[in-house]
Structure formats: C-alpha cells, structure tokens
Amino acid sequence: MMRRARQRGHAMIELAVSAVVMVSCVAGTVQFGYTFYVYNQLVTAVGNGGRYAAMRTYRAAAQPDIEKGNAAIRNMVVYGDSRPSPDAVPQVANLKPEQVQVDWVMDESGKPAAVNVSIVDYTVDAAFGMFRFTGKPAVEYPFVGRFAPAEREP
C-alpha cells in the first residue's frame, strides 16, 4: 500500500519534468517554424515587388507621380497586384503597404539606377512571443525599365 502511493508520486514528477521539456520543444518548433514560413513569404513578396519596380516605367513629372509609382510597387509586394481591389487579401499575414519601403538609387545624371525594396517594422505574430523585422528582407534590383521624366502617372 505504502509502496504504491510512493510510485504514483514518482509518475507525477516524471510527467511534470517530461511535460516541461516536451511542451517547450513543441512551442519552439511552432514558433520557429511559423516565423521561418512567414519570413520565406516575405522574401518572395519583396523579390517579386523588386522585379516589378525594376521593370516598371519610372514617371517623374512631379513628386506625386513618383509617389504613385512607389505606392503601386508597395501594393505589388503586399497584394501581388499593383492595383488591388478594395477587398484584396495580403499575401503575407497582416502585411500592410506602409511596411514596405521603396528607395530609389539615382545615378549622377539623376536617372534611376537601382531600386531597393525592403520590409520595415513588420512583426510576426507567432503563437508564443514576437519577432520583429526591420530592414530585412531586402532586395536591390537594377533599374531596367523606361525612364520617363516628363510623363504623369495615369
């Protein structure tokens, strides 16, 4: 009788110890697995947006035209579409166009030479704890599109 009771206590302690190990392993797996999955999606999104930016016509009649072009690039990163419908769903969970940064690299003559697309201030909302990405993932594409300094964005 005495012995049985003592064994049951043993089992409880063993369960407690192994549960701590098991649960933390599962939690870590979920956490990192999901974070890597989201990061991979971000790499793809930024790469696609960068290629779109590189091949897009750079219209620069005035500052609002440049802004409009950049907005189209941000939409391409987030929605996979430069002109998304109002109910479009982001390709990456909770990604917003404001979290995409588009920087143009100009050459000496003031023409766009390259475009830099990166993610700023994006937080992965995984099961336990958060990861914040700023400045990465980032891509730089050479500009190979048409430069139209006098044209307006339609």
Place this chain on the structure above:
Amino acid sequence: MRVRQKGFVLIAMSVAMVVMLAVMGLAFDFGRIYIAHNEAQVFTDAAAMAAASKLDGTDAGLERARQAVAKLPMRWNLGTKSFTGVVVEFSPDKRSWARVTAPDNQVEITFLRAVGGQPVLTVPAHSVAAAKPVRLVE
C-alpha cells in the same frame, strides 16, 4: 511488477526525444534551407538582370556587368551573410544573356544532424537574364 516498470519512462522518453528532434529538425532546418534557397534565388534573379543590363558586346561591358553583380548588397541566411563565390557567365557574343550562379551557400544543420542528417547542406541557385527583356509591365 515493480522491476519490469522501472526504466519504462526512460525508454519512452528517449524514443520520444529522437522523434521530437526529427520533427524540430523538419521545422527549423528545413525552414532555414527553404529561406536560404529563396534568398539565393532572389539574389541571382536580380544579379542576372543587373549583369544583362550592362552587356554591349565588348569586354568593358562584361567588366561592368561583373561589377554590377558585385555591387548588389543582398545577403542570405536570414539577411546576415554575403554571397561568396558568385559565378557570372555570358553568352559567347557578349551581348545576349548573362547567367549568375550562387554556388556555395552552406546552411548549417542544427537538429537533423542529431538524428543522422548531414552537418552542412549546400543550397545553390542560378538565374539567366536576357539583355533585351520583353517589357511586360508599364
């Protein structure tokens, strides 16, 4: 009865641990491998485009193309490592296309190594770009 029960948890735990390591390896290591591959692919895509845009049929053009590839600031391994050993090749006429290969991106394996995986996996990527691209977007 008591003698047979002793050590059961130990055996169960060690079997479960191996399975657990394998599952963690699938999530963690494969996650990193896929990211490394994706990062390398995006890099070679951009690099091939950069190289192809500089081609003009001369040796100076090839040199400018190589410099354009070397100048790209992109990194891999979650944006921490620069690409090394990047190979840039060109069409024989020096004006049609460029091919960029990032051959030795070695991802260190963490968990799968514990269950018999290899310690390092090389994740190469390559891209080809034409010098006169068909412009599909306006």
